[in-house]
Amino acid sequence: MSPTFEFDGAEIAARDGQTIAGALIASGRASWRTAAGAERGVFCGIGICQDCTVTVNGAAGVRACLRTACDGDVVEPESR
Amino acid sequence: MRVVVVGAGVIGAASALALARAGAEVVLVDRAGIAAETSSRCEGNVLVSDKGADPAVRPEAELAIASNAMWRSLALELDAERGDGPATELEAKGGVVVAFPQGAAPLTAFAEGQRSIGIRAEVVDGAALRALEPHLSPEVELGVHYPDDAQVQPSLATQSLASAAMRRGARLVLAEVTAARMRGGRIVGVETTSGAIDADAVVLCAGPWSGEAAARLGARLDIRPRRGMILVTTAMRQRVFHKVYDADYVGAVGSADAQLQTSTVVESTPAGTVLIGSSRERVGFDDRPALAPIEAIAAKAVRLFPFLAETQLLRTYAGFRPYAPDHLPVIGEDPAVPGLFHASGHEGAGIGLAPATAELIAHHVLGSATALDPAPFLPGRASLAEVAA
Amino acid sequence: MSRRHVVVLGAGPAGLAAAVAALEAGARVTVLDEGERLGGQYWRHHEAITDRRLQHGWERFERSRDRIAAGIAEGRAVLLQRAAVWRVDVEPLRLHALVGKPDAPGRRRVVVRGDALVLATGAHDRALPIPGWTLPGVTTAGAAQALAKRDGVTVGTRTLVAGAGPFLLPVAQSLAIAGARVVEVLEASRLPRHAAGWTARPWELAAAAGKGLELAEYARSLLGQRTPYRTGSGVVRILGERRVEAAVVARLDRAWRPIPGTEREVACDSVALGHGFTPRLDAAIQAGCALTEAPPGSPRFVVADPDQRTSVDGVWAAGEITGIGGADAALAEGDLAGRSAAGTPHAALAAARRRRDRTDAFARRLEAHAIQDGWSSWLEDDTLVCRCESVEAAAIVRASGSASRALRLATRAGLGACQGRTCGSSVEALCGERLGLDARPLLAPMRIGELLGGSEATA
Ligand SMILES: Cc1cc2nc3c(=O)[nH]c(=O)nc-3n(C[C@H](O)[C@H](O)[C@H](O)COP(=O)(O)OP(=O)(O)OC[C@H]3O[C@@H](n4cnc5c(N)ncnc54)[C@H](O)[C@@H]3O)c2cc1C
Ligand SMILES: Cc1cc2nc3c(=O)[nH]c(=O)nc-3n(C[C@H](O)[C@H](O)[C@H](O)COP(=O)(O)OP(=O)(O)OC[C@H]3O[C@@H](n4cnc5c(N)ncnc54)[C@H](O)[C@@H]3O)c2cc1C
Ligand code: FES
Numbered sequence: 001m002s003p004t005f006e007f008d009g010a011e012i013a014a015r016d017g018q019t020i021a022g023a024l025i026a027s028g029r030a031s032w033r034t035a036a037g038a039e040r041g042v043f044c045g046i047g048i049c050q051d052c053t054v055t056v057n058g059a060a061g062v063r064a065c066l067r068t069a070c071d072g073d074v075v076e077p078e079s080r
Numbered sequence: 081m082r083v084v085v086v087g088a089g090v091i092g093a094a095s096a097l098a099l100a101r102a103g104a105e106v107v108l109v110d111r112a113g114i115a116a117e118t119s120s121r122c123e124g125n126v127l128v129s130d131k132g133a134d135p136a137v138r139p140e141a142e143l144a145i146a147s148n149a150m151w152r153s154l155a156l157e158l159d160a161e162r163g164d165g166p167a168t169e170l171e172a173k174g175g176v177v178v179a180f181p182q183g184a185a186p187l188t189a190f191a192e193g194q195r196s197i198g199i200r201a202e203v204v205d206g207a208a209l210r211a212l213e214p215h216l217s218p219e220v221e222l223g224v225h226y227p228d229d230a231q232v233q234p235s236l237a238t239q240s241l242a243s244a245a246m247r248r249g250a251r252l253v254l255a256e257v258t259a260a261r262m263r264g265g266r267i268v269g270v271e272t273t274s275g276a277i278d279a280d281a282v283v284l285c286a287g288p289w290s291g292e293a294a295a296r297l298g299a300r301l302d303i304r305p306r307r308g309m310i311l312v313t314t315a316m317r318q319r320v321f322h323k324v325y326d327a328d329y330v331g332a333v334g335s336a337d338a339q340l341q342t343s344t345v346v347e348s349t350p351a352g353t354v355l356i357g358s359s360r361e362r363v364g365f366d367d368r369p370a371l372a373p374i375e376a377i378a379a380k381a382v383r384l385f386p387f388l389a390e391t392q393l394l395r396t397y398a399g400f401r402p403y404a405p406d407h408l409p410v411i412g413e414d415p416a417v418p419g420l421f422h423a424s425g426h427e428g429a430g431i432g433l434a435p436a437t438a439e440l441i442a443h444h445v446l447g448s449a450t451a452l453d454p455a456p457f458l459p460g461r462a463s464l465a466e467v468a469a
Numbered sequence: 470m471s472r473r474h475v476v477v478l479g480a481g482p483a484g485l486a487a488a489v490a491a492l493e494a495g496a497r498v499t500v501l502d503e504g505e506r507l508g509g510q511y512w513r514h515h516e517a518i519t520d521r522r523l524q525h526g527w528e529r530f531e532r533s534r535d536r537i538a539a540g541i542a543e544g545r546a547v548l549l550q551r552a553a554v555w556r557v558d559v560e561p562l563r564l565h566a567l568v569g570k571p572d573a574p575g576r577r578r579v580v581v582r583g584d585a586l587v588l589a590t591g592a593h594d595r596a597l598p599i600p601g602w603t604l605p606g607v608t609t610a611g612a613a614q615a616l617a618k619r620d621g622v623t624v625g626t627r628t629l630v631a632g633a634g635p636f637l638l639p640v641a642q643s644l645a646i647a648g649a650r651v652v653e654v655l656e657a658s659r660l661p662r663h664a665a666g667w668t669a670r671p672w673e674l675a676a677a678a679g680k681g682l683e684l685a686e687y688a689r690s691l692l693g694q695r696t697p698y699r700t701g702s703g704v705v706r707i708l709g710e711r712r713v714e715a716a717v718v719a720r721l722d723r724a725w726r727p728i729p730g731t732e733r734e735v736a737c738d739s740v741a742l743g744h745g746f747t748p749r750l751d752a753a754i755q756a757g758c759a760l761t762e763a764p765p766g767s768p769r770f771v772v773a774d775p776d777q778r779t780s781v782d783g784v785w786a787a788g789e790i791t792g793i794g795g796a797d798a799a800l801a802e803g804d805l806a807g808r809s810a811a812g813t814p815h816a817a818l819a820a821a822r823r824r825r826d827r828t829d830a831f832a833r834r835l836e837a838h839a840i841q842d843g844w845s846s847w848l849e850d851d852t853l854v855c856r857c858e859s860v861e862a863a864a865i866v867r868a869s870g871s872a873s874r875a876l877r878l879a880t881r882a883g884l885g886a887c888q889g890r891t892c893g894s895s896v897e898a899l900c901g902e903r904l905g906l907d908a909r910p911l912l913a914p915m916r917i918g919e920l921l922g923g924s925e926a927t928a
Binding site: 015016017018019021036041042043045046047051053059068080 | 503505515516518571574593596604605606607608611612615616620621624625712856857885886887890891
């Protein structure tokens with residue numbers, strides 16, 4: 001089954017077991033957060049740098065590179 | 081006149097500035113640097129709200145009221161001198177002390193006492209309370225608003241005080257003070273790890289290490305450390321607008337109990353993080369991150385602001401409040417070692433009390449004028465002697 | 470047979486080897502790892518997505534995984550995956566973990582007790598700050614690797630791989646297999662033919678170093694793509710408006726200073742940076758383990774005795790945290806640590822020690838790729854060094870050397886969301902002093918509510 005989640009209003013189809021970051025990249029996005037006005041996406045890819053964080057189902061600060069995309073997740077971009 | 085100030089925390093830095101302003105040649109000595117210890121491991125609250133009107137603690141309340149006013153003018157001056165950015169980040173945001181239902185009566189009584197000594201303290205409830213702090217738990221029914229509570233960024237403010245002193249000729253020496261130089265029963269300087277420094281007076285502002293440092297200088301001073309831990313969250317949209325704390329804070333300050341106590345203080349910083357303090361424990365200088373205090377602080381904070389349950393924690397830190405057995409600051413000349421002056425024991429209020437303490441030190445050392453009453457804080461006071469005996 | 474309960478933190482090559490060895494020695498074993506799957510960095514994978522060509526030493530992984538599964542069936546092993554260990558107490562030994570989806574609120578709070586602890590927390594990439602390195606499309610080399618292996622994606626289609634060390638080669642290969650074109654691989658170190666390090670062609674390795682075959686394979690795939698591999702070169706600036714559009718590449722001298730006049734622009738839409746690795750020491754520091762000495766900005770490691778014991782009673786260390794040596798060293802160290810932690814006496818460990826010692830050769834070779842001081846000369850005043858708090862290089866340099874903790878705190882460098890994990894070494898290098906950023910009271914992010922309501926104890 002391939003999970004589908006919502007990102008910033010868009011429907012994103014992920015491969016089963018893919019991370020939210022992987023699925024966002026596969027959808028053509030390189031960035032999904034802003035820091036001091038500049039765009040950020042994945043940097044370390046393994047949960048160290050916190051650059052990739054998104055809000056998932058209302059909880060802020062979720063590392064997109066660690067979190068497996070689940071069907072029905074509502075993912076929102078963050079800015080710091 | 082040359083004065084050696086030992087310790088470049090907020091008390092030493094403020095004292096150095098006051099002494100330099102009054103014309104002394106100041107040498108500021110610290111083994112770790114400016115704001116290297118307690119003054120960068122605390123919160124920067126400049127409070128009047130936690131000061132009670134009871135006779136035993138009233139002198140500190142009066143010192144706090146005066147010091148709070150001094151901070152405001154000092155911050156403006158320091159900002160103007162620095163020129164390239166805020167020097168203290170003073171925010172006069174006000175405090176809100178809240179009570180859960182059982183605590184409402186003691187809090188309103190406490191506030192009434194405070195009003196009698198001139199502290200502005202307005203009881204707020206219902207819509208007025210929610211307007212001040214919309215994210216407070218619905219469990220909270222009553223609060224007291226203290227418009228005069230403020231905060232500074234403590235390490236930055238300490239740095240700015242020291243810089244201002246140095247602009248007035250004070251010199252910084254990075255060294256540890258190891259012994260006194262005595263002549264004719266009077267202290268005439270200090271020995272340090274990088275040589276001796278002669279002086280006409282020595283002001284000891286060694287924070288929680290003041291007892292140990294006093295012993296090195298041939299004096300007896302009972303100052304002990306009381307550990308406090310603080311939780312820091314990740315940066316977020318502002319949802320806490322004042323310093324908000326739980327009325328049980330008031331009980332914890334004066335208590336001598338060694339066991340873990342916590343009282344919640346929640347506040348936002350300009351960086352967007354929320355600081356949640358804090359605990360009080362007598363565990364010596366143990367700075368390993370302990371678990372019990374952070375669990376206790378977390379539980380109380382979430383009770384106050386339920387949204388904090390989902391807030392991410394960034395780190396915790398610990399500092400050591402310097403306290404005297406009678407819980408009053410110790411400011412003045414040592415009864416046994418002429419020429420040695422103490423400025424310590426400020427416990428959980430050293431940031432707030434720094435400007436007034438510095439004014440008293442200039443008064444004691446140089447005879448500068450002051451409207452403050454020095455008597456309650458003198459090192460030779462009876463309440464200290466009793467405990468020492 | 471050992472009756473000890475050995476707790477292993479980390480399920481990369483070192484941790485898995487330790488767990489298997491401890492099981493073999495008869496101990497009870499609990500393994501904790503924050504990852505979704507076992508394998509750590511080296512064996513990062515996804516059953517359906519990972520291209521098998523990206524897996525090396527896979528049989529060893531499968532054997533380890535199966536051995537642990539057998540241990541679980543026997544009732545001697547417990548595996549806690551998606552378990553973020555946020556605190557380690559050693560007196561008595563207790564690991565505090567949050568188990569559940571990463572960063573989700575309300576994870577299960579678990580406390581694991583045990584008799585012996587093997588720390589195998591591994592490493593993460595070290596990427597030096599470069600003007601433009603915060604642009605989307607710039608990742609660490611490890612991120613490129615992880616995204617390719619686990620998610621089957623690449624951040625761009627034309628990627629420049631730059632940094633130092635042999636790890637750049639598998640990264641380039643993964644990118645190629647996952648569908649990106651690797652435009653160049655830039656190695657900052659100059660690797661003279663006769664020096665103690667690599668030969669000019671990195672695949673010409675002594676088989677004794679263990680990596681010979683694997684690296685030769687990477688090299689073939691680079692050649693197949695006609696990707697140039699240049700030594701003594703690096704990226705000194707990354708260009709683009711909203712994402713990477715090009716990079717400026719320069720020749721570097723021995724100290725890694727860009728040589729004026731050698732700059733050229735390379736078109737690319739992504740850059741993978743890896744200037745070596747930073748060991749994940751925070752659990753070891755919290756446990757009180759002694760570390761090696763090193764100048765500010767250079768990595769320190771956990772001090773381990775010949776049997777991988779740390780300075781703290783009951784705590785062993787293995788893998789990248791005791792020295793960057795790659796997967797083979799991690800495996801050999803883990804094996805030794807696991808046996809020793811399970812109570813096998815020193816005298817019975819001679820063979821395991823010999824196997825470990827043979828991997829030293831590779832680790833020593835890596836020294837030729839160590840970061841050189843000249844890198845800071847490619848910074849601009851406004852280059853962000855601390856990514857979390859957006860702190861510029863000039864601000865850090867201004868605060869450096871001051872006797873003031875206040876000034877350093879006031880820059881906020883290292884105080885942001887990653888707690889100095891990304892910029893810490895660079896900030897310390899620029900300040901010329903250690904700032905203690907790696908002594909972290911919380912080993913993993915957690916939510917305040919997760920501190921409430923007590924925890925579930927496992928024996
Ligand atoms: C968790 C916590 C929260 C707090 N919150 C607040 C608050 O909100 N508001 C408030 O007003 N107060 C607060 N405080 C209290 C406040 O931090 C202290 O009262 C204040 O910082 C003390 O300043 P100090 O200069 O006396 O000590 P320190 O800042 O500790 O300075 C003492 C200096 O002396 C130096 N020193 C010691 N011995 C020697 C020697 N032999 N030779 C040379 N140098 C020496 C040390 O290196 C140090 O730099 C808090 C404290 C804690 C722990
Ligand atoms: C992103 C990345 C990709 C890499 N890819 C390769 C490659 O393809 N080929 C190669 O030869 N080398 C690669 N390496 C080098 C790698 O360091 C070694 O090859 C090898 O994986 C080291 O083994 P280890 O067991 O010491 O550590 P790791 O493999 O890093 O394993 C450490 C484990 O500890 C876990 N951990 C750490 N802290 C905690 C905590 N607080 N709570 C819970 N779990 C924790 C981590 O999740 C991780 O699984 C890579 C390194 C990185 C950083
Ligand atoms: S990319 Fe670094 S934490 Fe996700």
